[in-house]
Amino acid sequence: xxxxxxxxxxxxxxxxxxxxxxxxxxxxxxxxxxxxxxxxxxxxxxxxxxxxxxxxxxxxxxxxxxxxxxxxxxxxxxxxxxxxxxxxxxxxxxxxxxxxxxxxxxxxxxxxxxxx
Amino acid sequence: xxxxxxxxxxxxxxxxxxxxxxxxxxxxxxxxxxxxxxxxxxxxxxxxxxxxxxxxxxxxxxxxxxxxxxxxxxxxxxxxxxxxxxxxxxxxxxxxxxxxxxxxxxxxxxxx
Numbered sequence: 001x002x003x004x005x006x007x008x009x010x011x012x013x014x015x016x017x018x019x020x021x022x023x024x025x026x027x028x029x030x031x032x033x034x035x036x037x038x039x040x041x042x043x044x045x046x047x048x049x050x051x052x053x054x055x056x057x058x059x060x061x062x063x064x065x066x067x068x069x070x071x072x073x074x075x076x077x078x079x080x081x082x083x084x085x086x087x088x089x090x091x092x093x094x095x096x097x098x099x100x101x102x103x104x105x106x107x108x109x110x111x112x113x114x115x116x
Numbered sequence: 117x118x119x120x121x122x123x124x125x126x127x128x129x130x131x132x133x134x135x136x137x138x139x140x141x142x143x144x145x146x147x148x149x150x151x152x153x154x155x156x157x158x159x160x161x162x163x164x165x166x167x168x169x170x171x172x173x174x175x176x177x178x179x180x181x182x183x184x185x186x187x188x189x190x191x192x193x194x195x196x197x198x199x200x201x202x203x204x205x206x207x208x209x210x211x212x213x214x215x216x217x218x219x220x221x222x223x224x225x226x227x228x
């Protein structure tokens with residue numbers, strides 16, 4: 001199983017709503033990532049979890065709150081978002097490590113988020 | 117920090133060969149990846165280099181020179197379905213941990 005599964009595929013939310021994006025992988029990967037991608041732009045790193053601990057936060061506004069309940073799951077909690085937060089949110093996972101370990105990141109299909 | 121540059125757009129002819137370049141500056145380098153992304157889809161992995169030299173994988177090859185901070189992706193026998201965005205991504209270790217950062221992406225158009 002080389003899949004990263006994201007739910008939901010599409011989400012429309014108001015600026016006062018609270019919602020969560022979910023991501024799951026069963027490849028035994030210990031690094032998991034959240035990326036944000038706007039149209040015609042590359043994915044932009046938001047958060048990295050390593051061994052279920054937050055290792056990197058790329059100065060993301062606090063209205064985005066990540067959570068890693070266990071080694072297979074990654075959530076992104078959303079609250080009081082702005083219309084400019086509308087984007088494709090991609091989850092990815094990879095092996096942890098460095099050197100000659102192939103740390104290829106596997107991506108989920110993303111959640112297309114629209115904030116109205 | 118990390119700085120990764122690629123040409124914005126390229127056009128090539130079906131059946132031809134195209135080379136997409138990537139230059140980067142990073143600290144704690146531990147790998148360079150190439151991904152393909154079709155519009156509206158997730159990135160898919162093409163190749164990985166961590167040591168200098170050429171890695172070949174079917175119609176795709178990737179080259180790395182760590183001393184020059186330079187990589188290229190070579191696509192041979194181009195097909196129309198190769199029209200997509202090609203993303204160079206660098207994995208680097210910072211104080212917090214390893215992170216995978218994408219370059220600006222190259223939009224490749226394959227024409228008849």
